[in-house]
Amino acid sequence: MSRDPLEEWPSFLRIPLDQALPEARPQGQTLAKHIWWDGEIKNAEDQSIHYYANALHYGTSVFEGIRCYPTPGGPALLRVRDHIVRMTRSAKLYGMALPFNIDELVQGTLEVARRNKAINAYIRPLAYFGEGPIDLKPKKQCRVGVFIATRELGSFLGENALRNGVRATISSWRKFHHTSMPTMAKASGQYANSVLASHEALDRGFDEAILLNQDGTVSSAAGENIFFVRDGVLYTNDESSSIVPGITRDCVIQIARNLDVEVVVKPFTREQMMRSDEVFLTGTAAEVTPVREIDGTELLTGRDTLGAVLQRGYLAAATAKDPNYGSWLTLV
Ligand SMILES: Cc1ncc(COP(=O)(O)O)c(C=O)c1O
Numbered sequence: 001m002s003r004d005p006l007e008e009w010p011s012f013l014r015i016p017l018d019q020a021l022p023e024a025r026p027q028g029q030t031l032a033k034h035i036w037w038d039g040e041i042k043n044a045e046d047q048s049i050h051y052y053a054n055a056l057h058y059g060t061s062v063f064e065g066i067r068c069y070p071t072p073g074g075p076a077l078l079r080v081r082d083h084i085v086r087m088t089r090s091a092k093l094y095g096m097a098l099p100f101n102i103d104e105l106v107q108g109t110l111e112v113a114r115r116n117k118a119i120n121a122y123i124r125p126l127a128y129f130g131e132g133p134i135d136l137k138p139k140k141q142c143r144v145g146v147f148i149a150t151r152e153l154g155s156f157l158g159e160n161a162l163r164n165g166v167r168a169t170i171s172s173w174r175k176f177h178h179t180s181m182p183t184m185a186k187a188s189g190q191y192a193n194s195v196l197a198s199h200e201a202l203d204r205g206f207d208e209a210i211l212l213n214q215d216g217t218v219s220s221a222a223g224e225n226i227f228f229v230r231d232g233v234l235y236t237n238d239e240s241s242s243i244v245p246g247i248t249r250d251c252v253i254q255i256a257r258n259l260d261v262e263v264v265v266k267p268f269t270r271e272q273m274m275r276s277d278e279v280f281l282t283g284t285a286a287e288v289t290p291v292r293e294i295d296g297t298e299l300l301t302g303r304d305t306l307g308a309v310l311q312r313g314y315l316a317a318a319t320a321k322d323p324n325y326g327s328w329l330t331l332v
Contacts, residue, residue, distance in 0.1 A: 025120045025154030032116035036108040036148035039100065041115050044149065053145075054129035054138040059189020061128035062090035065284045067153070068113050068121040068332065071320035075119050076329040078284075078318050079247050081106055084125065086247070090185035091127055095139035098127055100146055106330075112148045113332045122153035122285060128188075156285035157207060162311065165292030165301040166207035166281070168221065170270065171197035175211040175219035175242050183242040194222040208281065210294065213242055217267045224281035224289070225249040228273050229306045233262045235276075241267045248282040248314070251328070255313040258324065261306065280307035288314045 035044035055061040064083040068075050084105045091098050100108070109123055125148040132142035155162050173196045176183065181190055197209035201222070209222045218237065220226055225246040227236045234256050239245050256263050273279060278300045279291040288311035290301045302308065317325035 026152040027154060028152060029122075030152045032112070032118065032121070032150040032152075034112060034115045035150075036112040038145055038147070039104070039108070041111065047147070049128070049145070050131035052131045054132055054135075054142045055188065057134075058129075058136065058138070059187065059192065060094060060096075060138050060142075061126055061188040062087055062094060062096065063124060063126040063186055063188065066109060066123040066125070067284050067318065068118045068123060068150075069318045069320075069329075070119050071329065071331070073320065073331055075113065075121075075332040076320060077109065077113060077123070077332060079251070079328050080109055080330050082247050083284075084109065086186065087125055087127065090182075090187055093182040093185045094187055096127060096129065096144055097139070098146065099144055105146070105148075108148050110330065110332055112150055116150050118150055118152075118332065120152060120154055121150050122156075123148060123150045126188075153285065156283075156287070157289055161207065161289050162287065165290035165299075167205075167293045168208045168210050168279075168281075168291050169201050169204050169206040169295050171200055171209040171211050171222075173197045173200065173209075173211060175213050177214055178239065178242045184239050184245060186244060198222045208291075212270060217241055217269055218273055219243055221281050221283075224283035224286045226273070227252065227280050227282065227307070228268070228276035229278040229280075230272075230276045232306065233264060234306065234310075235264045235266070235268055235272070237267050238265050246282055246284070248284055248287065251314055251317065251325075252282050252288060252310050255310055255317065255325075256306075259309070259313070278305050278307050280311070282314075287311070287318075 034041050037047050064087045066080055066083045067078050084102050088102055127144055127146045129138035129142040130145045157166055176193050197211050201209035211219045213219045219241050220243045253263050274297055281289045290307045291299055292301045316322040320329055
């Protein structure tokens, strides 16, 4: 795109940056010094995983992404327990016996955030099948290792993305079906599908890929859930469309319903999405990111859109500026 995005999307020109975003946020993704490694805080740089770890060869790890936000009471984690519960369910689907329970993993996540003095951070708990025989039955003989790593993270798709939206393309790669793999699990091997679609989007000059299901309905973006707005009604799909049912998605549905917005949850087609007024993406990393174009079709963005209202609502909840959602936050 040759035009300056601010010039191109003039509805944002009126928003001072400090009103559009919760705080000044880090630009980079600096890695934190300490890591929670099999139950203990260690120097992150000194840890390594065996080259014959089953997870490296066959994609057998499960993981989460959790955000830490600044709040008036200090840094807080957003829905940390829900993320850890989802990780334990992902592990169960892969026959992985986690050596730590939910409480221990929640405490570990808080501890690693605390030790690293995290403020705007992205925390990555990951459990993997370690070294063992060359075998496709890792649950028999491979040890399970768990770490919780953290890094700084501001706006994932760039500050302009939160304000001005991203350009998305429909991938030629289809989303794998929930009868082939447990799509509700966040397992590393399953992300090869997202990587292929993301690389294709990059090569085509777009910011993000949208994957369709085999039947032509929409699944999700490579790393986010999809919402669209038509005539003031909010639409999204659920696990019957082979999605990871996101925790951000759930936050947005709750915020919308509390604002008396009608929310319709059902499968939708590419055509329904393309004929809509607005499209936005939700995910822990991407937060609530508007889509300003899909393959040449322009969509509404700007501070008066429903997407922008929900983005502000989500960021207000995440930074404890809206007391209605205090139960989502755990102070570090
Ligand atoms: C494929 C996919 N869908 C959806 C999501 C959104 O999930 P959440 O909002 O829980 O981060 C993610 C991100 O984790 C994802 O990778």
